[in-house]
Amino acid sequence: MRTYWRQRNDLVRAAGRHIQRMQKALTQMNLQLANVLSDVSGVTGQAIIKAILAGERHAHKLAAFRDCRVKASEEEIARSLEGNWQEDLLFVLKQEQAGYEFCQKQMTECDRQIEQYLQQREDRSRGASLPEEKRKERLKKKKGNAPQFDLRAELFRISGTDLTRIDGIDVMTAMTILSEEGWDRSKWKTEHHFVSWLRLCPDNKVSGDKVIGKGRLPTNNRVTIALKMAASTLWASNTYLGAQFRRLKTKLGAAVATKAMAAKLARLVYRMLRYGMPYVDRGAEFYQAQHRQLQIKYLKWKAGNGYFAADLRRCVLCPCGESQQAERV
Template structure:
């Protein structure tokens, strides 16, 4: 009765293609490597027209089956012309699918060129291709990728379409600018604190209307705390007297210089964010309208209506997303328009 499980395990060992390389344990990987290197016929060929590329900074090594070319491993540079030459060589060798590792950002240019040439590209995690015994050269690595891909042992990573990637580029650039602006504001607050200008004690956000007006007045040469307090916005809870009490500073030229530098950096980030908003709005307007003429659901939830805008884009992003995707993700509790944009991109 115990022979059946053993027989079952034996059958499973003879068909390693049922599992991806990263799903195997060490023993299974050693056995699979032995079969691959000995070209064991018990391994099922999934991708007969497969190639492997070892991605590098200055050069890339591409490997094809030995029967396809007298020089099955070739080295190509990283320029666009050489990448196109690599794609042409792979097509000449009747290659249909290519596997390569996601090394840094060097793979992006290779991926795009091969995709444009009509080749299927498998982008794999380097952790899923390790365990090749001995010292690995670039030639061995490309051949190893080709063999793993030939037997269907690699898992392809998801990469969205070019339309989504374009939107993601704009959105990530904007998020980077938001973070940079936040760092500038922190350094502005530090410079003010070092001069004993305790503006943050009476204003919850020095990047708001009142805070920015006071900082610009300080940089323009105003030192009178009562005149600075006159820039108070009516919505601020603290009175002018309270604000003036915290604006009597110990002014120092070096810290004023730092304050100006950081304020200029913050304003520059704001300008760059505005440019990103214009570019993103234009891009969303050019996308296909998938709403099919359906109206955007009206937002009636009080919590959403009262929520501060913060760093939201200066255009109707919710309408643009609804037009592009055909659905309003903000109807889901916990997902605002900023989160919805991150999910889509």
Template sequence: MSKYKKPKKQDLEMNLLSQINPNAAGIDIGADRHWVSVPAGRDEENIRSFACFTADLYAMAEWLKQCGVDTVAMESTGVYWIPVFQILESRGFDVKLVNAHYVKTVPGRKTDVLDCQWLQQLHTYGLLSGSFRPEDQICKLRSYIRQRDNLIKSACVHVQRMQKALTQMNIQLHRVISDITGTTGLSIIRAIVSGEQNPIKLATLKDGRIKASLEEIAASLTGDYRPELVFILEQELQLYEFYQTQIQKCDTQIEQCLASFTDKVDVEKKPLAKPKRRGKKQPGNAPQFDLRTHLYRISGVDFTAVDGLGALTVLVLLSEVGLDPTRFPTVKHFTSWLGLCPGSRVTGGKVKSSKTRPVASRAATAFRMAAQTLCRSHSALGAYYRRMQSRMGAPKAITATAHKLARIFYRLWTSGEHYTDPGIDVYEQQYRDRILKNLKIKAQAFGLELIPISTPTECVS
């Protein structure tokens, strides 16, 4: 720990504002040192710097306690803030992580010392809002989910390399089967790396569900089996299988973590309804345990009843937003945090832009991917997506549908109700009634009246 010599006295008081947090401190997080500022008069030196080692972080917490601090605001990028946040939170401090974008444009304050002073002053007058961070148990689940996502992405890289090696050998296996990492594809690839090059024998390894004939598969497996490419294929296969093993281990940890959550509903007394989408193939990266029941037990709501929200998508959403909906006072707060609602850039009474705010959110990405799956859905949400797509194009339709999904999710999240799809016919009728209502209003504005056209049968009679 090192002390900073107190600078010349500057006028940092905002006389026109009242102090909301008189016991506030500000921390500017760095890679190797953290600068901390406490209110003047709490210590001989109200600005100190601490190293990034754990012992120094505990010393920081002790010094803040001695100075009578009860709330802390910190500014950081990357992941340097996490140890500081967790240690201070465990010591009873109210910690707020501030988005660096909100305070980066302050003129004349470009040093670590002045940054921590500025954070402390802004937090004293209640001008900073902390970033959302769920409870610790959800953070643990979120770490497992994000690690699982990283493993899946790494495995996909090796799938692409296997496909490249097959293409270089002119083995067109992907032309006759939909997935080279399925049962048939992996069986054939394992046989190739084991030394088998006879197309007829390789084709006999196909699964009975494959529609392509033996002759078509054999023709696709006739290629130039160069030794160096077979070697590359073998290594990429081993790496892919290694990542699959790691994903299974991660799934075990996720299941154990979900089992530790408190039950919000008794599954035996109030069992989960059967899924309405029967016979639909599970995603290839889906966990091998009953994930849907776990999610229903800990949340009390069957989110998978909403079209587009699968069990894996709901798992990602709950791991990002948590189980406490009170952190978002209204649905508008929730959709704004996701960056799915229209923006409101108004200057001089004129709307400059209504584009959605750019947000790096895994939850928003999950809602967008769920919305994209509704393009062929025979549901009200599917009809809504196609209606928006015809008006605004696919990208904006995805955002609009993701916004609607987020609103439905929030309603179920807060009320605990069961979702019932009104159906595509009900949605189309509501849309037709809305159009007729607007046309009648326009006609009345011009002193006109809408008259239904008689059917051809009535005209003939």
């Protein structure tokens, strides 16, 4: 499964490079489709490019291929198609379009092979039904490079748990985790060993039982990269993990906060796969209230140890996650 998934990811990257070179050829011909279309690999973009390669040069006829979901009008699209038709650049466009279509065809074959492989694996769900998808916003738009079958259902069947219940982890990230590591977590004694294997733990420089410095643990582990990307999406999430990430980002910076939240996600993944523990989001408000109580408890402790807290009733979190400072008397 790892080989199939890696091959598919390589094809996705190759298709992206073809799209970039197609965009470059269009720009060199002064065809500014990027100004009116967010993606030339979409329905409208592909229809226009195929018509150009078929010999159509009239701007308004090309603009007529506009899909109803495109925000730009036909007139705006037509103005962006008033360019020069250089034979050499049209040849490049043709070659890159053929390369892109070939990658799409290969990805479809990979999807069929992955689906066939997953269907042959042992069912570990014990007859349990697939949980309802947690985040409804996922249903609004399907990613263009998403598998052409129900990957989430197959992953639930072979692993017995739905990793997409964890905030930030989508089905593509879950597939990367399971394809790279499998679903057996017994080879890592504890979740701390798992996090250390992912190189998401601190690299403390210890001398004389004292931490004299901290370093970074570089890695090209695909799961580590996927978890960091998943953690970075929590910035706008109105969830418990989202609130925690925003506080850490304010306090420690984006890089450190992303690594810390990736380690948090890794621990949650370990618990779900090793012990079958369900993940329940308690919400951003619960985290903020919990953190506020910890801050008040801390200030009360300081007040009882020779520190002065002016007014504990005002010791609530501000939007940036900071609290009032106590002064030593």
